[in-house]
Amino acid sequence: MASLFWSSSTSYKTPCAACKFLRRKCLQGCIFAPHFPPEEPQKFANVHKIFGASNVSKLLNELLPHQRDDAVGSLAYEAEARVIDPVYGCVGAISFLQTQVEMLQKELHAAHAELIRYAYNDPQSWFIPTSVPWSTNGRV
Numbered sequence: 001m002a003s004l005f006w007s008s009s010t011s012y013k014t015p016c017a018a019c020k021f022l023r024r025k026c027l028q029g030c031i032f033a034p035h036f037p038p039e040e041p042q043k044f045a046n047v048h049k050i051f052g053a054s055n056v057s058k059l060l061n062e063l064l065p066h067q068r069d070d071a072v073g074s075l076a077y078e079a080e081a082r083v084i085d086p087v088y089g090c091v092g093a094i095s096f097l098q099t100q101v102e103m104l105q106k107e108l109h110a111a112h113a114e115l116i117r118y119a120y121n122d123p124q125s126w127f128i129p130t131s132v133p134w135s136t137n138g139r140v
Helices: 017-022 041-051 053-062 065-084 090-121
Strands: none
Touching: 017 041, 041 053, 041 065, 053 065, 065 090
């Protein structure tokens, strides 16, 4: 993915979102370039605001290359959640969704109970005819 940005010199044609935000030259081997493309400036801005560019750089350098995409994805998710909810972050979103699931499960249980109640209170549902009185023993 990073090879799309290379020019014949040692810098990118278009700097990655991180280098653009930090106002520095985006050199070949930039740790941020594969993970913060120029079209996603807000992604890096959020990550930088919450974690700091230096901390993210250190973290990415400590990881194996195949682990970095997942780490950046997690950092970006948490950073966006922290921007929206500075106190709870993604834990607040998870808690909200768990509460919503519990509420919907209770609603589903109540609807199921109501269906059973209607089924047993309907006299016609008790009688299941084995033969139709107007039929002529299967002959038409």
